[in-house]
Amino acid sequence: MTQSPIGRTTFVSANRWLSLISILVFLAIWEVVARQKIINPLLFPPPTEVAIAIWDWALSGDLLTDLGTTMWRLFVGLLLGGVTGSLVGLATGRNRRLSAAFNPIIQFLRPLPPVAIIPLIIVWFGIGNVAKIFAISYGVFFPVWINTHLGASQIPVDYIRMGKLLSSSRWKRFRKIILPAALPEMVSGWRNSIAMAFIMAYVSELAGASQGVGYRIDINYLAYRIDRMMAALVILAILGALSDWLFTQAIHKIFPWIKMRRSTD
Amino acid sequence: MKAEESYVINISDLSIRYGMNDILRNIHLSISEGEFIGIVGLSGSGKTSFLNAIAGFIPYTGNISVQGKIGYMSQNYGIFPWMKVKDNIGFGIEGRNSQQKERRISELLKEIDMELLGNRYPSELSGGQIQRVALAQTLASDPQIILADEPYSALDQHTRGRMQEWLLTILSSRKKTTLFVTHNIEEAVFLCDKIIVIKDGTFAYTFHIPFTSPRKQSLKFEPEFNLLQKNILESLSRSR
Numbered sequence: 001m002t003q004s005p006i007g008r009t010t011f012v013s014a015n016r017w018l019s020l021i022s023i024l025v026f027l028a029i030w031e032v033v034a035r036q037k038i039i040n041p042l043l044f045p046p047p048t049e050v051a052i053a054i055w056d057w058a059l060s061g062d063l064l065t066d067l068g069t070t071m072w073r074l075f076v077g078l079l080l081g082g083v084t085g086s087l088v089g090l091a092t093g094r095n096r097r098l099s100a101a102f103n104p105i106i107q108f109l110r111p112l113p114p115v116a117i118i119p120l121i122i123v124w125f126g127i128g129n130v131a132k133i134f135a136i137s138y139g140v141f142f143p144v145w146i147n148t149h150l151g152a153s154q155i156p157v158d159y160i161r162m163g164k165l166l167s168s169s170r171w172k173r174f175r176k177i178i179l180p181a182a183l184p185e186m187v188s189g190w191r192n193s194i195a196m197a198f199i200m201a202y203v204s205e206l207a208g209a210s211q212g213v214g215y216r217i218d219i220n221y222l223a224y225r226i227d228r229m230m231a232a233l234v235i236l237a238i239l240g241a242l243s244d245w246l247f248t249q250a251i252h253k254i255f256p257w258i259k260m261r262r263s264t265d
Numbered sequence: 266m267k268a269e270e271s272y273v274i275n276i277s278d279l280s281i282r283y284g285m286n287d288i289l290r291n292i293h294l295s296i297s298e299g300e301f302i303g304i305v306g307l308s309g310s311g312k313t314s315f316l317n318a319i320a321g322f323i324p325y326t327g328n329i330s331v332q333g334k335i336g337y338m339s340q341n342y343g344i345f346p347w348m349k350v351k352d353n354i355g356f357g358i359e360g361r362n363s364q365q366k367e368r369r370i371s372e373l374l375k376e377i378d379m380e381l382l383g384n385r386y387p388s389e390l391s392g393g394q395i396q397r398v399a400l401a402q403t404l405a406s407d408p409q410i411i412l413a414d415e416p417y418s419a420l421d422q423h424t425r426g427r428m429q430e431w432l433l434t435i436l437s438s439r440k441k442t443t444l445f446v447t448h449n450i451e452e453a454v455f456l457c458d459k460i461i462v463i464k465d466g467t468f469a470y471t472f473h474i475p476f477t478s479p480r481k482q483s484l485k486f487e488p489e490f491n492l493l494q495k496n497i498l499e500s501l502s503r504s505r
Contacts, residue, residue, distance in 0.1 A: 158339055158343075159345065161320070161322050161337070162337060162339070162343065162345075165320065165335060165336070165337050165357075166356050166357030166402070166406060167356065167357060167359060168359070169359075176345075176348070176356065177345065180345070180347035180348075181345075181347070183347070255347070256386070257346055257347045257386045257388065258347075260386055260388040260389065
């Protein structure tokens with residue numbers, strides 16, 4: 001059954017209201033639980049105090065600096081790890097020999113939790129930005145590689161055959177067939193990697209950082225300022241959700257067919 | 266030798282094997298320019314494999330000689346979902362500047378009666394429209410030979426009938442040699458000049474279709490049409 005555009009719009013806006021209401025209810029419950037001292041308020045401050053902590057953080061000027069630092073590291077790490085993962089995934093997905101050569105190494109490294117490698121990264125690269133960006137790139141590489149590899153290796157053979165019949169240029173076939181055919185899986189990998197990039201950015205800022213949202217959580221932990229820790233966590237969560245939303249919107253804007261194909265599947 | 270040269274496709278001693286199974290054995294076939302040949306057979310009889318061998322998609326033994334460029338229309342994956350209609354049509358146009366390419370795309374869009382739909386994605390089209398784009402994409406590179414693998418099998422009866430008439434109209438103005446694979450006998454009799462029945466890995470029977478072009482849907486109600494259908498259908502179940 002097809003849905004009329006008007007019906008769909010009403011449905012979408014009703015969903016938005018539902019999301020907003022659920023957030024408000026969640027905050028209200030949190031406020032009541034904290035104010036009624038059901039849980040020790042020192043350990044569990046109400047959202048209003050967390051909001052005040054965010055406001056103070058912003059007024060001090062540190063919020064912008066911390067955000068800028070974390071986002072810069074995250075962006076560069078995401079870009080380096082994501083682009084490398086995409087290229088390696090396309091190569092291993094389309095070339096059996098490369099796949100045979102690379103896969104054992106990658107499969108050996110893949111099960112290692114990316115955060116477990118951070119002490120080694122500090123030994124190799126120190127505690128500067130290079131180490132942090134490397135840690136993020138390392139964490140990002142695997143989800144992007146795996147998804148791109150799957151996407152590139154599972155392109156229906158008919159697309160490849162049609163491409164060969166219609167065009168003699170390998171470069172054209174790569175740009176116009178291989179890349180877009182692998183794109184939906186690749187995009188899923190990039191989406192997963194955004195969450196991984198936030199984890200790695202946070203963990204890498206716990207050691208040897210002087211700026212960043214992770215660093216702010218760490219020093220507030222040492223000062224036992226739970227409200228400020230929660231403030232930083234809230235900011236981190238908002239940034240994560242916002243990044244994912246922006247990424248999805250950008251992908252749907254640039255490649256509208258991905259959304260259309262999913263909605264008709 | 267001279268007779269051989271007038272054929273667009275010459276096939277001799279063709280065999281196709283998947284693992285230990287012979288799909289087709291010792292196939293011989295010569296096709297002249299402009300012929301419209303139908304290949305019918307039960308599921309798994311090797312119809313698609315035959316087309317794939319001619320297109321060079323799969324390995325085979327024997328000889329296949331093809332004079333001219335091949336275009337391929339398939340039931341699935343014929344057109345690319347990430348390209349707009351006009352880009353799908355233009356993908357195979359090579360060796361022309363962008364202006365000539367645009368002009369060619371416009372001509373084909375007009376011919377398939379989809380001038381206003383060039384900027385749509387395939388997911389925004391109906392099944393019939395998708396198949397029209399697939400034909401335009403195939404014709405865009407100006408092939409001499411068209412291989413069609415059940416292009417209309419996913420369409421409803423009414424749309425399929427319209428598409429068949431339309432295909433004959435489009436192809437009658439060009440001298441394209443066409444090999445059309447279908448499991449629908451009625452479709453084969455309506456479209457083709459000659460029908461080959463694949464059975465037990467060989468070309469078991471050949472039927473010549475006497476109807477002249479242009480053909481209309483009303484032809485399907487003629488006694489001669491129905492008799493031919495019946496004969497072909499019986500040949501599929503007859504033991505050799």
